[in-house]
Amino acid sequence: MAYNLSYKRFGERAILIEWPAIIDKNILKDIIHFKDQIYKKKIKQIVELKLAYNSLLIIYDSICRNFENEVKLLKKLYESLDLRHDIVSKLWKIPVCYDAVFGIDLEAISMEKELSIDEIIKRHSQSTYTVYFIGFLPGFLYLGGLNKSLFVPRKATPRLKVEQGSVAIGGNQTGVYPNESPGGWNIIGNSPVSFFDVSKKTPCFSKPGDQIIFYPITLKDHENIKILVDTGVYQMESEVIDA
Missing domain, CATH: 2.40.100.10 (Cyclophilin-like)
Structure with a gap:
């Protein structure tokens, strides 16, 4: 199941991605799959990923100057998620x-x-x-x-x-x-x-x-x-x- 995610600036060096604001195992699995997908891409500018109940915080090594382009990249990664394998x-x-x-x-x-x-x-x-x-x-x-x-x-x-x-x-x-x-x-x-x-x-x-x-x-x-x-x-x- 794909969720309608929101992408927000979080300070100068981070982007916050949010899922529906509920505690749910399926949302957790979706967040973990997305996090793993980002790790696999080995994006050099990303230094840390932090997840919570319904969010994933992406921290970059420098000021995120082109927010729109970064969001486009993240959306493409999310669309390409393979949810068939178990965690x-x-x-x-x-x-x-x-x-x-x-x-x-x-x-x-x-x-x-x-x-x-x-x-x-x-x-x-x-x-x-x-x-x-x-x-x-x-x-x-x-x-x-x-x-x-x-x-x-x-x-x-x-x-x-x-x-x-x-x-x-x-x-x-x-x-x-x-x-x-x-x-x-x-x-x-x-x-x-x-x-x-x-x-x-x-x-x-x-x-x-x-x-x-x-x-x-x-x-x-x-x-x-x-x-x-x-x-x-x-x-x-x-x-x-x-x-």
């Missing part, structure tokens, strides 16, 4: 401890939603999430696929410090804080897994188009996995999928 992605299995010591907002969510804490954990861990893009912080995965019954508004007053690995819900999204930072999402657990490691060739293990499954672990499991992560020997479970 090879991975399904990652992420351990999460939902114990009250970590899930500091679980009780408040339970009262607001009139759901037991066990039911919240069950619904959160039974969904398969799609990685739409990475942003806010290096390694922060924006995930779609949260059960609608768990949609909770972000906090009116963000916390000044959210612990690394905190698993949280913000509106219709869920995600994991890759390092300690301020944050306004509702915290329901913690994962001992490292989501961003600058010492590795690929600092963030996941990419847009991948899928995530969370599975519950105990406090003791969390402690043991954290030791393996800190010593660099932990192997995350994953499998190749066709997205």
Whole structure:
């Protein structure tokens, strides 16, 4: 399916391409295919491509003086997309401890939603999430696929410090804080897994188009996995999928 895209200037050295403003897997696939098509062309002037839920930002190495010509080129590339091949992605299995010591907002969510804490954990861990893009912080995965019954508004007053690995819900999204930072999402657990490691060739293990499954672990499991992560020997479970 071809979408009616809009092309806009984004500062002096970038062009923003926008799809319909919804969170949708088909739109994500379309964006990834377009991004891959641009990479294949090896356009020297392009230095970076950044995608989000419904957009692709193209950053050039110098001032984009002929916007119209660049847009014509991009439109031709989009028209030539081959959508027949699948996007090879991975399904990652992420351990999460939902114990009250970590899930500091679980009780408040339970009262607001009139759901037991066990039911919240069950619904959160039974969904398969799609990685739409990475942003806010290096390694922060924006995930779609949260059960609608768990949609909770972000906090009116963000916390000044959210612990690394905190698993949280913000509106219709869920995600994991890759390092300690301020944050306004509702915290329901913690994962001992490292989501961003600058010492590795690929600092963030996941990419847009991948899928995530969370599975519950105990406090003791969390402690043991954290030791393996800190010593660099932990192997995350994953499998190749066709997205």
